[in-house]
Amino acid sequence: MKPPPLLLGAALLFWGWQSEFLIVGAVLAVGLEAARWTRARWEFSDEDFSRFWTFCSLMFLAALVYAFTANDGPSSFGSFFQNPNLATQRSAGTSSSRTASAILRWVPIIFFPFIAAQIYSTRDKIPLAAISLIMRRRRNQARLLGQPVLPDPGFHAGYPYFAACLLAASVHAAEDHSFFWGLCALLAWALWAQRSRRFAVVVWALALLAAITVGFAGQRSISQLQRYLEHINPQWFARFMRRGFGFDPMQSRTALGSVGELKTSGEIIIRLEPKGGSPPPTYLRQASYRQYRTPIWFAGGSLDDFTFVPESPPNSFIWPLLPEKTNTAGVNIASYLSGRRGLLPLPHGSGRLEQLNVIELKKNLTGAVLASGPGLAVFDAFYGPGATIDSPPELDTDLSVPDREIPVLDQVIDDLNLRGQSLAQTLLTLNGFFGDQFTYSTWQGAVRIQNTNDTPLGRFLTQTRSGHCEYFATATVLLLRRLEIPARYAVGFAVHESSGDNYVVRLRDAHAWTLVWDETRQIWTDFDTTPASWIQEESKNPTPWRWLSDAWSRVKFEVAKFRWGQSRVRQYLVWVLVPVLALLLYQIIVRSSRRRRREKPLEDEANFTWPGLDSEFYLLEKRLAARGVPRAAGEPLSSWLERVADVPVLADLRASLHELLRLHYRYRFDPLGLSAAERATLSAEAKACLERLAQAERTPVTTAK
Amino acid sequence: MTTITPAAARAIYQRIADNIARIMQGQSAATRKLLAALASGGHVLLEDFPGTGKTTLAKALARSLDAKFKRVQFTPDLLPSDILGVSIFNQRDQRFFFHEGPVFTNILLADEINRASPRTQSALLEAMGEGQVSVDGERRDLDSLFFVIATQNPVEFRGTYPLPEAQMDRFAMQFTLGYVQPAEEVAILSAQQHNHPLEQLTSCASLADVLALKRAAEDVRISEELKRYVVELVAATRTTTGVQLGASPRASLALMKAAQALALFDGLDFVTPEQVQELAVPVIAHRLVMEPQARFSGLTTQGVVEDVVKKTKVPA
Structure with a gap:
């Protein structure tokens, strides 16, 4: 079934209007409907149609992958499988629906080559085997086995494409009823052409009206x-709307006091490439915190404390954090920004960021740098010793210690005889204290609470002497503060694992350490008391499938780079696709026109070798047709002559015309043909009729139908 | 076998047609098609309402010819052996003796053919297609003139079995007679006031005449261009929307042969496009199988063929 004229063009325009692709829709519509005014047609074979279908299917798959990644599909589903809960489930659902919406909107573009092939083809039907692998295989098997091959009924792609356009148009932004009424109008148009002639138009119209009303x-x-x-409980929906930044710049909930194994993951989340032969930074800090209320560290402020970092010069992708600072080293960092917003992991003392393609960059007083932009940030960080973006210490917060922790802290300070020591001596003593007397462990066993003043930190310092980095960092910060040395709790990642010339950071490399204020140099410095064995401890018992996990991380990273425009692959892909497309089109179009040229001579030969085509009767037919009595394609000459002779002025010619037709037919359809004398008679009679006709031409002709 | 001139052949046709016209008032077009099928070696399926003269037409043709005529009333309990024949054991000679069925004749009237089961209907397949029957593993040739006129009633559905597609394809033509004009109907009443005029009808052509007519029709020339036109018409039905099963090459063959016979009747020794077009519907339409949706929307096989004839460029 072929759709009625202009229906597909109208459907494409409607889709373009609804899905905000109006110009694209108009171009596609003109492309399809132009077939009515051009005679150019291609003789596509079954194979050609199959190629068109394969091409469109590949485009569809590519679009599906693109739409899936562009709508946070991998990260949403990754989170869902790793940590299935309502929020991740909803995130995965949202991602799926966005992917489906995007792909639906593109369907008319993706399958345009196929419908164009159908419209510009000389064939009315496309074989089903061209689009169905199963059917093709069955037919091939039947041929091989010598069994009868069932005839392929074939189909016209017009109506399926029409339906696809309507479906694509349903993904529209407009909230009015334009889609519904447009849909009704187009469906009525399509149904009108296919209506049953058994029922009156009124019945049909009433049935349609009823369907529209329903x-x-x-x-x-x-x-x-x-x-x-939605009105029943708005909180239902509101609770699903929270999104995070990875590390929260305002607070960090530690696992202090938690019992059991601290779960870690080997997933690669950051990649580093040191620049100019410089060593990699030891730590990549994301945030630091100032106030501790067991078991949470708070930054002491709000999100409003973030100030914009200007891009200087504009559109240069250069973001100076400390414009006056001299940076001695550089590193290229690639880090995911979950939810397209997140804290950048930066080396201590970062002064300038370059090649950073983000929409906006903010920093706060505790050294957190918040970026909004693509889901992957790849940038160069330049850093050096000295100043940092952290604010100078404020004594009320950077020296604050919870009252409950004071007794145990004082006990340790007394034991170590720390009071009165210089900063360097203090740090050395603490380093030795934690390094010699403590062990690193991600396991915390159940303990018996001895008294109400007992705290997890106190147990760590006096009883268990075993814990993970959060224990060490918290204890160090509070001990230093108790000694009147300003300190902050820093979180981020430790960099230690090389991968070729570069470095990778895994999720399990997440780390906490201390920032110590050096009063003499007026700078913050990193101080880490966690025993160095923590790295081995974290890396022990690697899973045998780690290589697979790393390979997958690499694939994800490259896909993310491609997706967020952080690589040139996208540009290359366009240049690769162009010749592939050109080759495919060459194969399909040029080859089939060559085949048509090859076959045309046979057709022409067949058309022009019929005998009698030089009959003078045709002159007569031409003259009579010019007088307003043209002959239809399927109308034989005798019927046409009857119509012609019905005109009064030509009534006299009736007998002559029939005699002439008899001779003409013998000349044309009798394999024995005419004798020379009969041929001459045909010629003479025709000329005589023409002359008599010329005389009668003064009289206007009115056709009798 | 004797060969006659086209004029003599036309005279035979005219004689038979006139003889039938004495009985069949106002059915000259149907008679023309019936005789075209006879002369081209095809078989005819008459489908019309009861009482329109299907059986009478068949009997009139049979009486007009000096040839063997048998009639089989098809019923649901009819068996293939009732048509083809059966081997009977002769105790005296101690051997089987083949008792020929009604198919061994020149003209067979299969009345109300759709009342028999497909099994019995199929018994005619070999006879109609190849002019022979195979019974008990033995091939038996039919007479050189074997012409089947089958009738069926389109308005009855209960207790009927629609003819299978293969069987329909064996019929060269299917056409209807239709109701005659009132004046002609009055003439029928007058003619049958005392007795049926069929009783008085005598033969006007011998078996040899009919065979000569067939030979003369075969000798009518047809150009390659018209053969191609015939094939184009038939092929167009295979790609027409709404047609589930198009016409077979057997339809092309039947159309060409029938057009040859018609050209002979028209006094021509070559075929013209007019003869092809005149027979396109009766020869092709009954072989088509329509898709259910198309049938439901009112499209008929006759309409499809008429449309194909109208749209296909006719040689001129």
């Missing part, structure tokens, strides 16, 4: 039901 009422009811459900 449809309108149905969609209104669904909208109202949705609104009703």
Whole structure:
């Protein structure tokens, strides 16, 4: 079934209007409907149609992958499988629906080559085997086995494409009823062409009206039901809307006091490439915190404390954090920004960021740098010893210690005789104290609470002497503060694992350490008391599938780079696709026109070798047709002559014309043909008729039908 | 076998047609098609409402010819052996003796053929297609003139079995007679006031005449261009929307042969496009199988063929 004229063009325009692709829709519509005014046609074979279908299917798959990644599909589903809960489930669901919406909107573009092939083909039907692998295989098997091959009924792609356009148009932004009424109009148009002639037009129109009424009422009811459900409890929906930055710049909940194994993951999350032969930074800090209330560290402020970092010069992708600072080293960092917003992991003392393609950059007083932009940030960080973006210490917060922790801290300070020591001596003593007397462990066993003043930190310092980095960092910060040395709790990642010339940071490399204020140099310095064995401890018992996990991380990273425009692959891909597309089109179009040229001579030969085509009767036919009595394609000459002779002025010619037709037919259709004398008679009679006709031409002809 | 001139052949046709016209008032077009099928070696399926003269037409043709005529009333309990024949054991000679069925004749009237089961209907397949029957593993040739006129009633559905596609394809033509004009119907009443005029009808052509007519029709020339036109018409039905099963090459063959016979009747020794077009519907339409949706929307096989004839460029 072929769609009626202009229906597909109208459907494409409607889709373009609804899905905000109006120009694209108009171009595609003109492309399809132009077939009505051009005679150019291609003789596509079954194989050609199969190629078109394969091409469109590949485009569809590529678009699906693109839409999936562009809508946070991998990260949403990754989070869902790793930590299935309502929020990740909803995130995965949202990602799926966005992917489906995007792909639906593109369907008319993706399958345009296929419908164009159908429209510009000389064939009315495309074999089903061209689009169905199963059917193709069955037919091939039947051929091989010598069994009868069932005829392929074939189909016209017009109506399926029409349906696809309507479906694609349903993904629209407009909240009005334009889609519904447009849909009704187009469906009525399509159904009108296919209506049953058994029923009167009025019956058909009433049936359509009833269907439209039911449809309108149905969609209104669904909208109202949705609104009703949404009003039942808005909190249901609000609770799903929270999004995070990875590390929270405002607070960090530690696992102090938690019992059991601290779960870690080997997933690679950051990649580093040191620049100019400089060593990699030891730590990549994301945030630091100032106030401790067991078991949470707070930054002491709010999100409003973040100040914009200007891009200087504009559109240069250069973001100076400390414009006056001299940076001695550089490193290229690639880090994911979950939810397209996150804290950048930066080396201590970072003064300038370059090649950073983000929309906005903010920093706060505790050294956190918040970036908003693509889901992957790849940038160069230049850093050096000395000043940092952290604010100078404020004595009320950077020296604050919870009252409950004071007794145990004082006990340790007394034991170590720390009071009165210089900063360097203090740090050395603490380093030795934690390094010699403590062990690193991600396991915390159950303990018996001895008294109400007992705290997890106190147990760590006096009883267990074993814990993970959060224990060490918290204890160090509080001990230093108790000694009147300003300190902050820093979180980020430790860099230690090389990968070729570069470095990788895994999720399990997440680390906490201390920032110590050096009063003499007026700078913050990193101080880490966690025993160095923590790295071995974290890396022990690697899973045998780690290589697979790393390979997958690499693939994800490269895909993310491609997706977020952080690589040139996208540009290369376009240049690769162009010749591939050109080659495919060459194969399909040029080859089939060559085949047509090859076959055309046979057709022409067949057309022009028929005998009698030089009959003078044709002159007569031409003259009579010019007088307003043209002959239809399927109308034989005798019937046409009857119509011609019905005109009064030509009534006299009737007998002569029939005699002439008899001779002409013998000349044309009798394999024995005419004798020379009969041929001459045909010629003479025709000329005589023409002359008599010329005389009668003064009289206007009115056709009798 | 004797060969006659086209004029003599036309005279035979005219004689038979006139003889039938004495009985069949106002059915000259149907008679023309019936005789075209006879002369081209095809078989005919008459489908019309009861009482329109299907059986009478067949009997009129049979009486007009000096040839063997048998009639089989098809019923649901009819068996293939009732048509083809059966081997009977002769105790005296101690051997089987083949008792020929009604198929061993020149003209066979298969009345109400759709009342028999497909099994019995299929018994005619070999006879109609190849002019022979195979019974008990032995091939038996039919007479050189074997012409089947089958009738069926389109308005009855209960207790009927639609003819299978293969069987339909064996019929060269299917056409209807239709109701005659009132004046002609009055003439029928007058003619049958006392007795049926069929009783008085005598033969006007011998078996040899009919065979000569067939030979003369075969000798009518047809150009390659018209053969191609015939094939184009038939092929177009295979790609027409709404047609599930198009016409077979057997339809092309039947159309060409029938057009040859018609050209002979028209006094021509070559075929013209007019003869092809005249027979396109009766020869092709009954072989088509329509898709259910198309049938439901009112499309008929006759309409499809008429449309194909209208749209296909006719040689001129």
